[in-house]
Amino acid sequence: MSILVTGGAGYIGSHTCLELLNAGYKVVVVDNLNNSKVESLSRIKEITGKELSFYKVELLDKNEVERVFAENKIEAVVHFAGLKAVGESVRIPLYYYYNNIAGTLILCEIMNKFGIHKMVFSSSAAVYGEPQSVPISENVPLGPANPYGRTKLMIEEILQDLYISSPNWSIALLRYFNPIGAHPSGKIGEDPSGIPNNLMPYITQVAAGKLKELHIFGNDYPTSDGTGVRDYIHVVDIAKGHLKAVEKILTQTGVGAYNLGTGKGYSVLEMVNAFDRATGEKIPYKMVAPRPGDVASCYADPTKAIEELDWIAEKGMEEMCLDAWRWQKNNPNGNGD
Numbered sequence: 001m002s003i004l005v006t007g008g009a010g011y012i013g014s015h016t017c018l019e020l021l022n023a024g025y026k027v028v029v030v031d032n033l034n035n036s037k038v039e040s041l042s043r044i045k046e047i048t049g050k051e052l053s054f055y056k057v058e059l060l061d062k063n064e065v066e067r068v069f070a071e072n073k074i075e076a077v078v079h080f081a082g083l084k085a086v087g088e089s090v091r092i093p094l095y096y097y098y099n100n101i102a103g104t105l106i107l108c109e110i111m112n113k114f115g116i117h118k119m120v121f122s123s124s125a126a127v128y129g130e131p132q133s134v135p136i137s138e139n140v141p142l143g144p145a146n147p148y149g150r151t152k153l154m155i156e157e158i159l160q161d162l163y164i165s166s167p168n169w170s171i172a173l174l175r176y177f178n179p180i181g182a183h184p185s186g187k188i189g190e191d192p193s194g195i196p197n198n199l200m201p202y203i204t205q206v207a208a209g210k211l212k213e214l215h216i217f218g219n220d221y222p223t224s225d226g227t228g229v230r231d232y233i234h235v236v237d238i239a240k241g242h243l244k245a246v247e248k249i250l251t252q253t254g255v256g257a258y259n260l261g262t263g264k265g266y267s268v269l270e271m272v273n274a275f276d277r278a279t280g281e282k283i284p285y286k287m288v289a290p291r292p293g294d295v296a297s298c299y300a301d302p303t304k305a306i307e308e309l310d311w312i313a314e315k316g317m318e319e320m321c322l323d324a325w326r327w328q329k330n331n332p333n334g335n336g337d
């Protein structure tokens, strides 16, 4: 029996495939390579010494997805495939709604057809929108602030309805906070196309001399130093959270949402200083206007995942910075090298 990983060639998917293989699972990856390269899968094989199956398949192509299920004995699905850029989702919302939601509907329909009812879904802290207070627990009212976050909330609701319709479904909704870093081998990591939107890849590209300086979006937030606070979590910890969630859905039915975060918030300036301390690289920066749509402070209460998934984030900020920097230095052109 295999675990089907949609979006398995991407950033979090590739780290999760690696952990699944190391834990002894067989892995089948489906990805259209829209935001990733097949090279990441070769690197996984190199690190683990294990094989995985890959289908370059578009999730919106029902016949092709069905073929993957027909050709493999799938036990459960870890569903990463989706578009994830917040700003782009505001500019071209239909593309986001169509890709993320229709892709999930097709996947669920085919799972139903093949009698497979176990899924781990990549949700996001984006479902919370502007938090009323921090840390954020899973049971607060949800209110995503952009189309990307709304696709995640709508998919969560669709999956809840599936469970109501048929209680043999078993679904874990994992709400990630801010995944950063890379595998300690330096062979797989985040490979953003163009100028990065996110803080850590921007910092590593400044350190590498690819970008001139970091622009810090806002220094007048109600936080300890005025810059935005987030819950940065090592991508390997996130991947291990999926392993725990897979174990849970294989043994129990039900649907549950879990925050995957460390529970600690770091400001942008604290991140810049942590990167400097860990790597010895000074990051030049300048303060600029706040980025529209950003919230002051967002970090998780991870208690539910600790108690119900038996999972806890283990890696600290120094490791996150060192691993992100090793990946950048070893792969100046990402997976294109």
Ligand code: NAD
Binding pocket: 006, 007, 008, 009, 010, 011, 012, 013, 030, 031, 032, 033, 034, 035, 036, 057, 058, 059, 060, 079, 080, 081, 082, 083, 084, 099, 103, 122, 123, 124, 125, 176, 177, 178, 179
């Ligand atoms: P990523 O872009 O690196 O990986 C997503 C993968 O899905 C890519 O390889 C892409 O080619 C593939 N894909 C997208 N649409 C597809 C389709 N229609 N058919 C087949 N393949 C398709 O992104 P990531 O950072 O690894 O994120 C994985 C998931 O986690 C996404 O659903 C994302 O929304 C969610 N998430 C990410 C973050 C983050 O900060 N990285 C935070 C919260 C949630």
Ligand code: UFG
Binding pocket: 084, 085, 086, 124, 125, 126, 149, 176, 177, 178, 197, 198, 199, 200, 202, 214, 215, 216, 217, 218, 227, 228, 229, 230, 268, 291, 294
């Ligand atoms: N920031 C800068 N300069 C930059 C980039 C970011 O100052 O060049 C700041 C932001 O203003 C924010 C912090 O760094 O205060 C983190 O920003 P990111 O873009 O790295 O992350 P976000 O918290 O904005 O968003 C991330 C994902 C979203 C997801 C959200 C919640 O990119 O997809 O976490 O999970 F929805």
